[in-house]
Amino acid sequence: MLTTILTAGAAAAPAAPPPTNFDILHAMNEGGVIAWGTATILTVMLFFSLYILFTKVFEQQKILNQYKRVRATFWNNASLREGAAKLEKDSAYRQLVDDALQAQDQYKELTDPIEAHDWLHGSLKRSEDSINSQLNGGLAFLATVGSTAPFIGLFGTVVGIFRALIKIGAAGDASIGTVAGPVGEALIMTALGLVVAVPAVLAYNWLQRRNKAIQEQMSGFANDVLGYLASDGRVRPTIKGKASAAAPKAPPVATTTAKA
Helix, strand or coil, rough: HHHHHHHHHHCCCCCCCCCCCCCCHHHHHHHHHHHHHHHHHHHHHHHHHHHHHHHHHHHHHHHHHHHHHHHHHHHHHHHHHHHHHCCCCCCCCHHHHHHHHHHHHCCCCCCCCCCCCCHHHHHHHHHHHHHHHHHCCCCHHHHHHHHHHHHHHHHHHHHHHHHHHHHHHHCCCCCHHHHHHHHHHHHHHHHHHHHHHHHHHHHHHEEEEEHHHHHHHHHHHHHHHHHHHHHHCCCCCCCHHHHHHHHHCCCCCCCCCCCC
């Protein structure tokens, strides 16, 4: 009798309602260690990508500002040593001038015959390569993040879909309450992978373009320094505005008015 009553009461009891908590935290908890591990990896990649972006922009802007000051005042000095002494100690352009002057001093000590132009050009090229290597530091990481982050997010997506299929097979039901958690986790992983990859690719391309402009400026300056040293100071770039200011004004042209 008691067993019959309990059975009837259990049958009459309403079924438990399906879960209604479908927020991001719930979806991530559904994924467990794999979901949180994938999200952590992508978050770390995003953090370092932004760090490299901001530090490289600061470094590039500093060198661009140095170039403006060099073009405006450097060639007004009487010699390269005097001009280099007025540049910042950590200036990339001071490094170029110091390396060129050092190469000129070293050339006098060479015992093997070699053209002075080749020796100075090689020294300046080596100095340029050193600066360019520092400018390109960290860009390989951005390229790696841009190419791998979508696949890391895709891994989380595959795991989420797989978990959804397992839940459907175990419950025999494909209702939204059954698959919302795993499918939500899969979509979050896809979105997070794109959020990390797209800024990394854009930052890499933008920084590369700015690096190319800086390299062209440094190459032109190094060529000017080489010409100055090869001509004992007789060849130097023309400062814009200086020649025009020093040029004498043309005398006014006299005009006559024909009388009728």
